[in-house]
Amino acid sequence: xxxxxCREPAEIHLRAHNSAFCRECFVFFFRRxxxxxxxxTGMFEGCSRILVAVSGGKDSLALxxxxxxxxxxxxxxxxxxGIGSYSDHSLETTRRFASERGFExxxxxxxxxxxAVPDMMRATRRPACAACGTAKRHHFDTAALHLGCDAIATGxxxxxxxxxxxxxxxxxxxDHLARQRPIMQPTHEKFVRKVKPLYLTSELETATYAxxxxxxxxxxxxxxxVGATQLxxxxxxxxxxxxxxxxxxxxxxxxxxxxxxxxxxxxxxSAGTSCQQCGMPSYGLLCxxxxxxxxxxxxxxxxAATSAGTARAHDS
Amino acid sequence: xxxRLKPQNRELTVADVKRVADLLERLQIxxxxxxxxxxxxLLTDDARLAPDDDIELRSVVSGGSW
Numbered sequence: 001x002x003x004x005x006c007r008e009p010a011e012i013h014l015r016a017h018n019s020a021f022c023r024e025c026f027v028f029f030f031r032r033x034x035x036x037x038x039x040x041t042g043m044f045e046g047c048s049r050i051l052v053a054v055s056g057g058k059d060s061l062a063l064x065x066x067x068x069x070x071x072x073x074x075x076x077x078x079x080x081x082g083i084g085s086y087s088d089h090s091l092e093t094t095r096r097f098a099s100e101r102g103f104e105x106x107x108x109x110x111x112x113x114x115x116a117v118p119d120m121m122r123a124t125r126r127p128a129c130a131a132c133g134t135a136k137r138h139h140f141d142t143a144a145l146h147l148g149c150d151a152i153a154t155g156x157x158x159x160x161x162x163x164x165x166x167x168x169x170x171x172x173x174x175d176h177l178a179r180q181r182p183i184m185q186p187t188h189e190k191f192v193r194k195v196k197p198l199y200l201t202s203e204l205e206t207a208t209y210a211x212x213x214x215x216x217x218x219x220x221x222x223x224x225x226v227g228a229t230q231l232x233x234x235x236x237x238x239x240x241x242x243x244x245x246x247x248x249x250x251x252x253x254x255x256x257x258x259x260x261x262x263x264x265x266x267x268x269x270s271a272g273t274s275c276q277q278c279g280m281p282s283y284g285l286l287c288x289x290x291x292x293x294x295x296x297x298x299x300x301x302x303x304a305a306t307s308a309g310t311a312r313a314h315d316s
Numbered sequence: 317x318x319x320r321l322k323p324q325n326r327e328l329t330v331a332d333v334k335r336v337a338d339l340l341e342r343l344q345i346x347x348x349x350x351x352x353x354x355x356x357x358l359l360t361d362d363a364r365l366a367p368d369d370d371i372e373l374r375s376v377v378s379g380g381s382w
Contacts (some may be wrong), residue, residue: 001361001362010360011359012358012360015347020360057378059378082360144365202348203376203378204348204349204376207351208351211353211358220323220366221375221378225378231377234377235377238348238349241348242347267342297333
């Protein structure tokens with residue numbers, strides 16, 4: 001197979017674009033697609049400093065590489081989740097990526113806060129991904145505020161957005177459909193806008209870009225993602241894509257062009273008050289993350305009381 | 317040929333496949349869901365394979381809440 005641009009031997013075939021590319025041309029193609037998505041949406045208009053949420057996976061590291069190469073001022077932010085060796089490897093990979101390129105990286109650790117994901121999961125009996133998502137959103141918002149950033153960029157890709165859209169449609173999640181956009185404007189003065197520059201680039205494209213750029217990323221899957229509904233949706237969409245290339249792209253792009261505004265009236269209101277513990281915007285006395293923190297503390301106190309009672313029973 | 321699946325870290329021996337497309341079909345892998353890597357190169361579906369090739373099939377699918 002030959003490269004569509006230069007006729008040299010191709011390394012990647014993108015059926016959705018009816019194109020094949022050699023390494024040099026693919027890197028050009030990928031960067032141009034991201035740049036076009038950024039320009040078309042005005043994603044970074046008025047932004048001088050971008051917080052890039054980096055997990056150590058292919059999407060977020062590819063995103064950081066592309067944004068830095070495009071000349072944006074970026075700050076990396078990694079939240080260590082406390083999921084055993086998976087999290088250790090993710091942190092190590094992210095640190096190495098940043099130091100090799102001289103990029104600014106900030107790290108927070110849930111385990112050091114006594115809130116490792118497995119602890120939150122046990123305390124709340126909620127799925128790991130739910131607690132993890134709450135913790136990430138809180139820390140990204142707080143980090144952007146403290147580090148003087150005016151946008152948070154995440155590595156959500158086309159497959160993530162297509163899977164989310166499918167899930168939202170299957171369950172008619174009207175509020176979620178209203179908010180499923182590549183740019184989420186801040187709803188409070190302590191929030192900054194959240195953007196997804198890779199929303200039209202597929203997982204195959206981000207993995208290819210990372211490989212071709214020599215980015216050493218975490219290939220291992222989060223152990224808590226096993227059996228996640230999102231993966232079921234992705235597998236279904238992959239079948240559709242294989243039978244009809246371009247399905248995922250048109251599903252997401254056409255929803256944004258023709259569908260999302262129909263749900264606009266459903267968009268949530270802004271948080272009306274401040275969390276009594278952390279001071280971040282909140283709908284109640286405590287924000288979602290501080291409520292989680294309280295639940296973990298209650299569980300720990302209850303376990304300690306039970307343990308002390310057992311010890312007393314043994315002594316007597 | 318030797319085939320390594322990542323992130324599963326499984327290793328297989330596969331015989332009698334001439335092209336990448338045949339290999340993916342044999343292993344029932346949907347095209348476009350893996351990078352097909354030989355050495356430092358990616359391979360397209362029509363690329364020819366040799367019996368002594370060492371191939372990595374690296375999943376591009378990630379999940380979770382990030």
